[in-house]
Amino acid sequence: MSRADQRAEPPEYPEARASGPSGLLDLLGVAAVLAEADGRIDMWSPQAEELFGYTREEAVGQYAAHLLLSPEHRETAVRLFAEVMVTGRGWAGSFPVRHKDGRSLLVEFRNMRLTDNLGDHYALGLATDRAVLQPLERKLALSSQLVAQAPIGLAVLDTELRYVAVNPALASMHGVSEAGHLGRSFREILPGEPFEAAENQLLEVLETGLPVVDRQVVGRTRADPDRDHAWAVSIYRLQDHGGNVLGIANVVVDVTDRYEAAREADRARRRLRLMADGSSRIGTTLEVERTAQELADVLVPDLADMVAVDVLDSVLRTGRPDIGEKPPLFRALAVKTAYPTDASDAIIAPGQLTTYHADHPAAHVLRTGQPLLIKHLDSGELGRVAADDAAAELLARAGVHTDMAVPLIARGQIIGVMGLARARNPEPFDENDLTLAWELASSAALSIDNAVLHQHIRSAAETLQRSLLPQPSPRRPGLEIAARYRPAQAFSEVGGDWYDVIPLSGDRTALAVGDVMGSGIPAATTMGRLRTATSTLAGLDLAPSRILSHLDRITQGLDPYIATCVYAVYDPHLRQLQVACAGHLPPVLVRADAPPELLELPTGTPLGVGGVPFETTTFDMVPGDQLVLYTDGLVETRDDPIDRRLGDLLRLLSPPHGSAEETCDWLLRRLRKPADHDDVALLIARAHPLGTPADGT
CATH class of the missing domain: 3.30.450.40 (GAF domain)
Known part of the structure; x- marks a missing residue:
């Protein structure tokens, strides 16, 4: 019959499940001897043969005292045997026994009286070698003390994850008595959500037999429902010597202090x-x-x-x-x-x-x-x-x-x-x-x-800046004019960029764009002083190069500021444009019948450097042509080469985009970015024939 057949459940008692032997008695090697009332051996187990050395044939029918005991111990043994048979009280203890090979064994006995259905008495003796029993007793005592006194939580659960045994330490951790654990399932004792994963781990170990060591579980129990605790949990499957699964051993160590220290270090x-x-x-x-x-x-x-x-x-x-x-x-x-x-x-x-x-x-x-x-x-x-x-x-x-x-x-x-x-x-x-x-x-x-x-x-600098800039008339003799000023964005300061449109004698118009190097109220103030000086000097009817020379000397007195500037004079009668440059980017001339071009001018040095003469250059500018003056904030960026940006400016001006006003807005919209770090002054003048309605004259 197979082991599975031996362990089949009786159909009328499904809960009374048969199982294989635990193996403990096999380890002890318990021998059984049945003697009649007069002391003769009637039954002799195989374990008795192994313990005492005599076969069943050699032992049955012999008086037990004569077969197993030395002469000096027989009287005591007969007296103890008689007490058991007369009183019916069992006797337990150790007694020296003679082995067949002549050596003496100390044997642990359990003797009891048995009565059959006829009323006849027999003596049953159970015996095991004391040398085998003592180590098991010591191990059991040690285990019992460890389980009862160790600060480590210990539990045994059966195959249905019901608690079979727990020690006081684990009962204290759970806030449930030892007796309160017995027969209750793992989730009944630990119902919180954090323990759902722990239950799955128990089932996995039960199924696979692979242990889990030092798995951290964090949660709250009845012992301290208002505070998280952490435990290092180890799980082992329990089997007997025959491989039968008995359940789960659960070892739990409270590591809350270590857990909180780690959390504090993490914080x-x-x-x-x-x-x-x-x-x-x-x-x-x-x-x-x-x-x-x-x-x-x-x-x-x-x-x-x-x-x-x-x-x-x-x-x-x-x-x-x-x-x-x-x-x-x-x-x-x-x-x-x-x-x-x-x-x-x-x-x-x-x-x-x-x-x-x-x-x-x-x-x-x-x-x-x-x-x-x-x-x-x-x-x-x-x-x-x-x-x-x-x-x-x-x-x-x-x-x-x-x-x-x-x-x-x-x-x-x-x-x-x-x-x-x-x-x-x-x-x-x-x-x-x-x-x-x-x-x-x-x-x-x-x-x-x-x-x-x-x-x-x-805000104060921008207000000052705007108050110092002119509000040019959109019409001058022979010119349509548009101008824009755009401050840098909120995270940058207002700069010193400016433009100016100055009426001159003979229907001429002076056009200026400049940039004071610096920012904030001081730069805006310097810009205002230069613009005032430019307007005053323009009234002297000097050539553009002479105007810049005078501005250069004035700027030297405004140390540490320097500035760049383009100054131009347009004569609508001669249809000529005179231009001088002081370290500024070249203007763009957009001709009606040719691509836009950067005017080739002697660059000159910025105002305030001193010692370098400026030159005036003359260009033709006929009706339909358009002059674009600007500061570097229109074309310079931190990421793009200046040549590329100047090329973009020329492409955007070809072909011309409507009026001067429309051209200003077009350039600012395409070249200006929300995060640009510099302010911009832009001045555009488009030439018209004298005497036309566009002149406003």
Whole structure:
């Protein structure tokens, strides 16, 4: 009969499953001897043959005391045998026995009286070699002590993953008594979601027999339901000596301290990385909105799920906070969320103005100058961090559970507030998070304040620049004129580019374009002085080269500034153009019957260098021709060679594009980029016959 047939379940008792032998008795080699009431051996097991050396034929019918005992031990043995047979009480102990080969064995006995159906008594003796039993007893005692006293959690589960045995350490980890484990399944004791994967691991080991060693599991048990613990889990399949699967051995070591230390080290590395990112990514420009957005981008998602940056509107308007404004008015500058969320609709959108109620974290921070940390937000407290009840509902729906408000402080004054929140990230903000956010906010606040200051200075410079530029009439005798000035973008300063259109005697017109090297209010002021000087000198009716010589001497007195300039005079009667250049890019002459060309002029040196004479060059300019004067901001870029850009300018002017006004807009639209770092002055004059309606004369 096969082993499978031997282990078949009785149909009437499906739960009483037969199984193979455990092997323990085989290891002990337990011998069985049955003796009659007078002490003669009646039955002799194979194990008895192996233990004592006598065959069944040699032993059966013999008196056990004479066969197995030395003369000095027989009296004691007969007395003990008689007590068992008379009283019916069993006897257990060790007794020296004589082996067939003559050597003495110390044998562990269990003797008991048996009674058959006729009332006759027999003695059953179970015996094993003490030398075999003692090591097993020591191992069992050691195992029992280790299981009971070790701080390591130990459990045995059967093939259905029901607990068969647990030690006190594991019971303490689970928060369930040892008795409370027995017969209950793994998931009944550990129902949390993190343990689903652990259950699958148990099943896999049960199926494959491949052990799992030091697999980390993080979760919460009944012993500490409010805090995550970490365990290093090892799993082994249990089998007997015959290969029968008995179940699972589970070894569990609490490594929460190591886990939390690793998490803290990871948080420290993250904080250092965020600080490094903040240093490199925040304040890359002098744009207020962009700097605020850079701050938000650094913090999301590594520190917060959502961030909003608000600045006092008075700071943006005047450059300083209005401490008397009640309630203070904020302008939202940046918002960032880690993922699409309903909470986005609860945050004031960038560009909008808002005020906050007195209990709002932003108001608290503005009053105290200190950051505010709210570790746990319940549904009743969400109204505190929300603008109104509708916003509080949106925050609740998004799962917001922790919040921080951090002041933006620059030069000792609060200029705004940054709000941070978590929803999907289950960890509440802590003091370390607050410290990190405050450090980044402090750095960003200075950059924001610098950007605000720069914008005010730039606005003043641009206002000055525009006020110093003329508003030329679109019509001069024999000319149609159009001019444009475009400042550099928000992150650059206003430069010293200028243009001028000056009426001269005899229907002539002076045309000038120049560029003061520098930026800001000083450059704009220098530009105004040069333009005034140019206008004054033009009235002396000098040649263009003489005008530039006088401007050169004037500019030398404006150290350290130098400037480039093109000065031209157009005579509609002679249909001639006289031009002189001081280190400036050459003008373009667009003829009605020929391709556009860069005028070949002696370049000259910039104004302010001194010591180099300038030359005047004369060109024909007939009705239909068009002169284009410009500063380098129109054609120079950081990425393209100047020759290529000048070629682009010529291609864009061929063929001419309508009026002078239309040509100005066309060139700026095609050559000017939003992020260009230089300002542009552009002056276009188109020749017309004298006396035509286009003259305006």
